[in-house]
Amino acid sequence: MTVLTLKSQLQAPLEAGVIVPDRFAGNSVAAVAGMPVTYGNEAACLGDFFKVAGAGSTEIVLEGDLGRVKNIAAGMTRGKITVHGDAGMHLGSEMRGGVINVYGNVGDWAGSEMKGGKIHIHGNAGHGLGGAYRGSRRGMNRGMIIVEGNAGNEAGAVMRRGLIVVAGNAGDFAGAFMIAGTLMVFGKLGIRAGAGLLRGTLVTFNQPELLPTFCYDCSYSPSFLKLILRDLRLQGLSISEEYITGCYRRYSGDFNRLGKGEILVYDQR
Amino acid sequence: MQVDHVVCAFCGCVCDDISVTVEGDRITKAKNACVLGKSWFLSHGTPSDLPVARIEGKPVSLDRGIEEAARCLANARYPLIYGLSSTSCEAQRKAVALAEVLGGCIDCCTSVCHGPSGMALQGVGEPTCTLGEVKNRADLIIYWGSNPAESHPRHMARYAVTPKGMFVPDGRKGRTVVLIDVRRTPSARAADIFLQIKPGKDFEVLWALQALANGQKPDEISIENTGLTYEQLTGLADRMMHCKFGVIFVGQGLTQTRGKHFNTSAVFLLVRALNRHVKFALIPMRGHGNVTGIDNVLAWQTGYPFGVNFSLGYPRFNPGEYTVVDLLSRGEADAALVVAADPISSLPGKAARRLAEIPLVSLDTHDSETTRSARIAFTTSTAGIHAEGTVYRMDNIPIHLRKVMDSSYPSDEEVLDRLLAGVKELKAC
Numbered sequence: 014m015t016v017l018t019l020k021s022q023l024q025a026p027l028e029a030g031v032i033v034p035d036r037f038a039g040n041s042v043a044a045v046a047g048m049p050v051t052y053g054n055e056a057a058c059l060g061d062f063f064k065v066a067g068a069g070s071t072e073i074v075l076e077g078d079l080g081r082v083k084n085i086a087a088g089m090t091r092g093k094i095t096v097h098g099d100a101g102m103h104l105g106s107e108m109r110g111g112v113i114n115v116y117g118n119v120g121d122w123a124g125s126e127m128k129g130g131k132i133h134i135h136g137n138a139g140h141g142l143g144g145a146y147r148g149s150r151r152g153m154n155r156g157m158i159i160v161e162g163n164a165g166n167e168a169g170a171v172m173r174r175g176l177i178v179v180a181g182n183a184g185d186f187a188g189a190f191m192i193a194g195t196l197m198v199f200g201k202l203g204i205r206a207g208a209g210l211l212r213g214t215l216v217t218f219n220q221p222e223l224l225p226t227f228c229y230d231c232s233y234s235p236s237f238l239k240l241i242l243r244d245l246r247l248q249g250l251s252i253s254e255e256y257i258t259g260c261y262r263r264y265s266g267d268f269n270r271l272g273k274g275e276i277l278v279y280d281q282r
Numbered sequence: 283m284q285v286d287h288v289v290c291a292f293c294g295c296v297c298d299d300i301s302v303t304v305e306g307d308r309i310t311k312a313k314n315a316c317v318l319g320k321s322w323f324l325s326h327g328t329p330s331d332l333p334v335a336r337i338e339g340k341p342v343s344l345d346r347g348i349e350e351a352a353r354c355l356a357n358a359r360y361p362l363i364y365g366l367s368s369t370s371c372e373a374q375r376k377a378v379a380l381a382e383v384l385g386g387c388i389d390c391c392t393s394v395c396h397g398p399s400g401m402a403l404q405g406v407g408e409p410t411c412t413l414g415e416v417k418n419r420a421d422l423i424i425y426w427g428s429n430p431a432e433s434h435p436r437h438m439a440r441y442a443v444t445p446k447g448m449f450v451p452d453g454r455k456g457r458t459v460v461l462i463d464v465r466r467t468p469s470a471r472a473a474d475i476f477l478q479i480k481p482g483k484d485f486e487v488l489w490a491l492q493a494l495a496n497g498q499k500p501d502e503i504s505i506e507n508t509g510l511t512y513e514q515l516t517g518l519a520d521r522m523m524h525c526k527f528g529v530i531f532v533g534q535g536l537t538q539t540r541g542k543h544f545n546t547s548a549v550f551l552l553v554r555a556l557n558r559h560v561k562f563a564l565i566p567m568r569g570h571g572n573v574t575g576i577d578n579v580l581a582w583q584t585g586y587p588f589g590v591n592f593s594l595g596y597p598r599f600n601p602g603e604y605t606v607v608d609l610l611s612r613g614e615a616d617a618a619l620v621v622a623a624d625p626i627s628s629l630p631g632k633a634a635r636r637l638a639e640i641p642l643v644s645l646d647t648h649d650s651e652t653t654r655s656a657r658i659a660f661t662t663s664t665a666g667i668h669a670e671g672t673v674y675r676m677d678n679i680p681i682h683l684r685k686v687m688d689s690s691y692p693s694d695e696e697v698l699d700r701l702l703a704g705v706k707e708l709k710a711c
């Protein structure tokens with residue numbers, strides 16, 4: 014296990030895409046400390062900012078307020094990263110495998126364009142969770158993100174595959190232009206959820222304000238949802254039994270696009 | 283002395299038919315210009331008593347100012363260059379070069395006005411045309427979330443509403459003008475149809491219009507709270523689908539309200555859908571004289587129109603990460619260079635406060651809140667009055683600026699060029 018402890022509060026953004034198990038594995042403490050990072054506009058070494066304990070391994074623990082540290086675990090393919098504190102932007106972006114646990118809040122674009130693996134955020138997430146970078150044609154494409162707090166705007170935008178679960182509220186345009194995949198929000202949804210939905214499923218437990226291009230189909234109890242919800246219980250989320258056994262109203266849309274997407278709203282009755 | 287065919291670089295209309303009268307060292311008349319243009323010519327054409335450079339408010343020589351400003355920027359870890367909407371493309375080029383050498387971020391007023399249009403362009407493409415085409419062909423003009431009568435006073439008369447065009451020989455009579463806004467603005471008087479929608483409901487209305495253009499029937503109940511009736515909506519869609527050539531002018535009422543780039547994406551997609559029926563286009567109503575220019579200069583030099591970061595040595599683009607309000611309110615930028623803009627009085631509180639705290643270098647033609655808080659302030663001459671240059675009109679047409687009179691101040695381009703040389707020397711590159 015490699016433990017990195019932030020030495021002092023950062024003033025400028027630190028781009029630390031080197032903090033990935035793939036790069037750490039098999040390296041000595043000195044080699045890890047010497048890995049290149051960019052602090053503001055200056056090239057620097059990881060060791061200038063972090064105290065490194067333990068030789069490089071596929072299990073990394075980060076400690077301190079890392080709110081200004083960007084690109085942690087970007088592109089990781091294996092191993093485990095645990096952050097005790099906040100993490101900055103682009104956490105786990107484009108990751109392909111492995112597990113990230115954050116006991117704090119994360120910045121914008123966490124898990125954007127990820128292609129596998131799992132991110133569990135115990136605090137809040139910023140905007141663009143599991144989303145796509147500007148100009149990209151697709152966002153998250155496989156993998157799983159769990160946020161126990163709230164998420165910002167555009168969660169799961171242009172998502173292609175995978176599962177995003179937000180236990181708290183989500184901001185505006187959740188699942189906008191989603192191609193496929195599943196986005197589940199237990200709290201309140203912001204406005205214009207599912208705008209431009211091509212396919213894919215948005216599950217919510219409070220009636221959202223729907224766009225004029227969605228229409229009501231039926232009320233039913235989808236079995237795939239039971240499986241997902243049971244699995245989420247195993248992941249440590251508390252899911253009430255009514256959600257598993259209850260009925261959901263299905264709205265299909267967005268008819269300005271393919272119209273094969275669905276918004277499932279838990280039926281309180 | 284009268285100088286004809288002068289270009290007004292105050293707003294995005296960039297009118298190039300102004301006749302300016304110069305008497306001695308000042309401009310006394312600006313024929314053909316609107317009220318805004320007139321006051322721009324008269325105020326910038328009046329000699330100023332500001333020192334060419336000031337450090338902490340004290341007058342210094344230009345050389346001393348440049349030396350200090352270069353040091354201030356070169357020492358920064360995350361410097362920001364901002365503004366650039368009211369200066370020439372030549373000066374803008376220097377600013378981009380400076381951002382690269384500094385390894386900083388460069389952002390322009392686009393990020394707080396039509397940045398969302400740029401993002402929509404990237405996401406869904408921009409079906410656009412020039413103002414010349416509007417004048418000669420358009421028979422349906424829609425202003426959405428913009429108030430041209432006050433923001434671009436000659437827009438209607440010169441390009442969009444009254445002029446007689448090749449295929450619109452009757453001028454005003456041959457065109458239908460629709461104004462869509464959340465309140466009745468003075469522009470409503472010039473419109474045939476005024477549609478008032480509820481604040482924050484633009485996206486829903488645009489989305490429903492797109493559904494109608496696609497041959498779908500939008501849900502009537504969701505339309506109820508947009509402020510428009512179903513009949514008004516279908517009437518508008520019908521008008522759009524049965525014109526010969528329609529244009530939507532997109533204002534900040536769309537780009538700067540909740541939903542931002544999704545609102546503009548919705549307009550772009552609507553126009554795309556309408557093109558299955560008739561010829562339709564859109565043009566963003568760009569505000570400042572050369573804000574379109576900085577988008578073009580940045581895009582041609584870095585590949586991106588605003589919010590560009592050079593900290594890794596190559597350009598990266600990410601609105602929300604490298605844009606001015608975000609950089610400042612997160613407290614990341616540690617020095618700033620502001621060119622021809624007044625962000626301290628226009629940005630949201632937290633961002634403006636941060637800007638006032640950090641070492642700030644400003645270049646402007648006149649005194650403002652920003653130049654007064656700047657550690658180093660340069661007074662420069664005005665492009666289009668004291669110097670030649672290029673500006674881009676709101677429809678991306680480059681127009682050459684004429685010089686009308688001399689000035690004792692250096693141009694923005696000159697100061698930026700010297701700053702660039704100074705920073706290069708300090709950074710030894």
Ligand code: SF4
Nearest residue numbers: 290293296297319436
């Ligand atoms: S409309 Fe704009 S460009 Fe034309 S004269 Fe008025 S301010 Fe100048």
